[in-house]
Amino acid sequence: MGDVVFSLDIGTRNVVGIVAKMEDDKYKVIDYEIMEHPERAMYDGQIHDIEKVSLVVDKVKTRLEERLSLKLQYVSIAAAGRALKTQKVFVQKEIDFTKEIDKAVIDSLEIEGIQLAQKKLEEVSNDEDTRYYCVGYTVMNYYLDGSVIGNLKGHRGREIGAEILATFLPHVVVDSLYTVVHKCGLEVVNMTLEPIAAINIAIPPKFRLLNLALVDIGAGTSDIAITKDGTIVSYAMVSTAGDEITECLSKTFLLDFDTAEKLKIQLNQKDEHTFCDIVGISYNLKTDEIVEKIEEAIRDLSKEISDKILEYNGKAPSAVFCIGGGSQIPKLTEYLAQDLGLPKERVVIKGTEVFENVEFLKDSLCGPEYITPIGIGYTAVKDKEQDFLQVTVNGKSIRLFNSKELCISDALILIGYNARKLIPERGKSVTFYINGVKRTIYGEYGEAAKIYINDKLGNLDTKLKNMDRIVINPATPGKDAKxxxxxxxxxxxxxxxxxxxxxxxxxxxxxxxxxxxxxxxxxxxxxxxxxxxxxxxxxxxxxxxxxxxxxxxxxxxxxxxxxxxxxxxxxxxxxxxxxxxxxxxxTILRDDKDYITVTVNGEKVDIKKEKKDIIFVDIFNYIDFDIKVPKGILVLKLNGKKASYTDVLKDGDVVEIYWN
Known part of the structure; x- marks a missing residue:
């Protein structure tokens, strides 16, 4: 069947397997299989029972193999957006107020912030073996000397700070996904994040420079990804979603959960609904009548999602794309638009049926709940890069999760490189007082860190490729002031x-x-x-x-x-x-004992002490040496050393005066 792509969306409720191929610039879905977990083996997108999940995955794989008469060996997968961990931190550092703030200083501050966020996550996990990959971060605010400022670059100050929102993927999530597919005889050829897979298929690249929010409203959680400048800058998660609406229907009409779930799904498909409650009372209601009864729950869900978007984006985005089964809840997009202050046409549901570059060779998988499963395979075709990049930093080999365009700073964050070693420190200053006035002599600047990649000079923004070699020569401190x-x-x-x-x-x-x-x-x-x-x-x-x-x-x-x-x-x-x-x-008559004797150019000269101190210049009153007509450079020496006119003379001193 040519080069087929097998992708798996291992979700909380079910597993979706899709076999497709890329042909004539179209992603053609050949076949798919959907199977629910018979028992609760996953919670909020994370695998808890590897054996149970492996059984379901293996059945999905086997059914596709039997129908298509082929052996599936390679698979593309994705880590759930709800598995991401987000940490907000405030980081600050003192800087040299005499020097303009440049990009290197700002980068160093941001790296320190991400490392601080990672440290806090690790402290909360209480597990020394838990490791996290930073998959994105955004700076909420910069600070200069305690005040919020839009851009630090070019300013001067004594202290800078930043409020940073960083998102991490626990390594355990990656490991458990790999374990499941390996148990089923599959090899991972591409791994991405669910929000990235959804964006790749739902939002064309030409739109990603805009500030957009993608909201995946599932059963247990609503996952949010925010894009700006062509990349995902932050992720968030709301712990309420479709199940809250189902539970509200269940309580309002006295229905069991399964009946309430079916009713919820049909609300956007039919105008009238007939059902019975658990005591046998029959209902025949219009959709509007049912929605009116659960309107408060829908508004609450909208408010939580909107608040989270505003918190992580700092403002309303340009538009919101809703995917996932829960996005089809009536009036939800209308309330989201109201809560975000957006026109209602800017909050839309994205379904597979609108994709021009996707074609189904069997019955279509329609609806927003299939955006992510299709996006996983589509991302694998479009993105030929490895799911992990293998690089070395100062000889140490590390793996970077290839969820975005990676650069040297990402590698330094992962190994916990001390960002302060990147910025040269000034030597110690000397502060003193001269006649009561404070004065400071500053130390010299040191040399900035040198970053090499594959033996060529690079910087923190240099993009990484697989097997790159990074060498960091730390910054050297400047000389102390003397x-x-x-x-x-x-x-x-x-x-x-x-x-x-x-x-x-x-x-x-x-x-x-x-x-x-x-x-x-x-x-x-x-x-x-x-x-x-x-x-x-x-x-x-x-x-x-x-x-x-x-x-x-x-x-x-x-x-x-x-x-x-x-x-x-x-x-x-x-x-x-x-x-x-x-x-x-x-001539001074020695009529008393109050005098000193000095030797001037080899001759003894007696000088009477008529004041407390006799100084060098007094000599000229006792010797025949004409200084009014210069005959070169006048040399003055006292006891063999250079002298000045105000040097105090003592008995026995040896004086030399001559023209040089």
Whole structure:
């Protein structure tokens, strides 16, 4: 019979097996078999008794083989949408407020959120062996410094956050489905999710860029899938569905469950209904009369579905497609449109009879309840990719459930890769106070993580193929900030009588005097004392203001004038005192013991202590060295080291002064 496709929809109430083939771009259904479970072996789409379910599947397979005279070896299956687990989390992280938020930072935040959601699910399951595959997620809201923001990219802040809704498929669901079909001598060639199978057959690709909701209303649950930008972004499940309407009919008219179920199914098929209750009372009612009695239950079902759609989508979608047997309940789509604020024509029931690309070679499977069974086989034909992708991450082999277009970030989520290793951390900063003003020197930025796929540079969005090799080189931290006193003080000098005088007198850190090579530590309090005015400068330079006049930029200055960087200052002896001074200023008589002796260019010089400290510049009052006419670069040394004019001299110091 050529290349046939055998697909199985293993549902809670029954098993549907379909044999079809793709021909002339049409999916042609050759034969099908539907069989109910004789006993309760499945709950909410999950297999609980593998042996009982296997028996039914094997009967469906055998009947098809006998009628078609062929051996079925390969099968396509789907995991129930209601088996999906959804977890909402809030994740936040501190960031460098000096740097713009880029996509790498946002991706890292989202990965952390998905991993947090997975961790919470695993904690709830109380089973260390339970593993989950993330099959989709959506970001409900982003946050910047505690406030909701539409898009984080390009902003700056200290803390970012995201409210994430992630959906997972338990590995046990996959394993149990595989076990059942293996027991029946079948090999799985394709596996998908029921909502994906339904969308593939019910919603053409050209419509999937729209924000749509697909609602599969079954017996026990109503499963919801929401599409946007060409993919399914979130899944949800409401634990009420068709059975609630059946139970309402049963209680209202005193019917057993089977009779109520048959009545419910006929409500959209006939205008009048005749039935008897359990005490023998006969009823002959119109559909409208029956619906009126159960209207509240229908409204409740609509409200629960609508609320869930709004919760997971954040707003009403553009349209809603209803499938599953429960979607045929009268007035349900009308109420859904009202609850979502949509025009009634935008909430529709999708049945197999409207498909142009599906053809039945025997009696048609009509109705919305057969969308998913047909979609499973159709997806297998259209999607030739493997149901799982096998890839390696840093040498570790993993399997990814191929339910959507997978990328490197999906692999990192599955292995629990620490997303913080993707973003380079800045080195430690140094915060200190300089003359009471807070200042921070930031550490350097590190290098971002490098992601390779098959030895070529990639990124988190790089798409995956089977047997890809991924290697992650984690981000490296930046260097810590290191700063010395000399790195933070600006050279503030004035020119006095042709000599450069540094205005910085003393440097203290946490109350202790230090030099310019001191390395500042976090929390240090630095105090820098400077020569403040003319009077202080003249005193330090041992110039008697009573005997001298001071000029700043050739203008006479007073002793209280504040000093500024770059000032040109000159002093001039008053006329009378100048005549008296003569050469005597070069010689200090040692008429008492209050003096120090230093060696200047190899010669001893005695200097009388007329003030608390004698500084380097005082030397020029006791030696014959003309600095007014430069003869190169002036070199000043004290005890063999570079000196400044304000260095304090002590007895026995060795001084060198020369032109270089």
């Amino acid at each position: 700063v010395k006193i000399k790195d933070i003080i600006e050279g503030e000098e004035v020119i006095l009588n042709g000599q450069n005088i540094n205005l910085i007198k003393d440097i203290f850190v946490n109350g202790k005097e230090v030099d310019e090579d001191y390395e500042i530590l976090d929390g240090d309090e630095v105090v820098i004392e400077k020569i403040d005015n003319i009077s202080e400068l003249m005193n330090i330079c041992n110039i008697d203001l009573d005997k001298s006049e001071v000029f700043i930029n050739d203008k006479l200055a007073n002793k209280d004038e504040k000093l500024k960087k770059g000032m040109v200052i000159n002093t001039k002896l008053k006329a009378v005192e100048s005549e008296e001074k003569g050469e005597a200023s070069k």
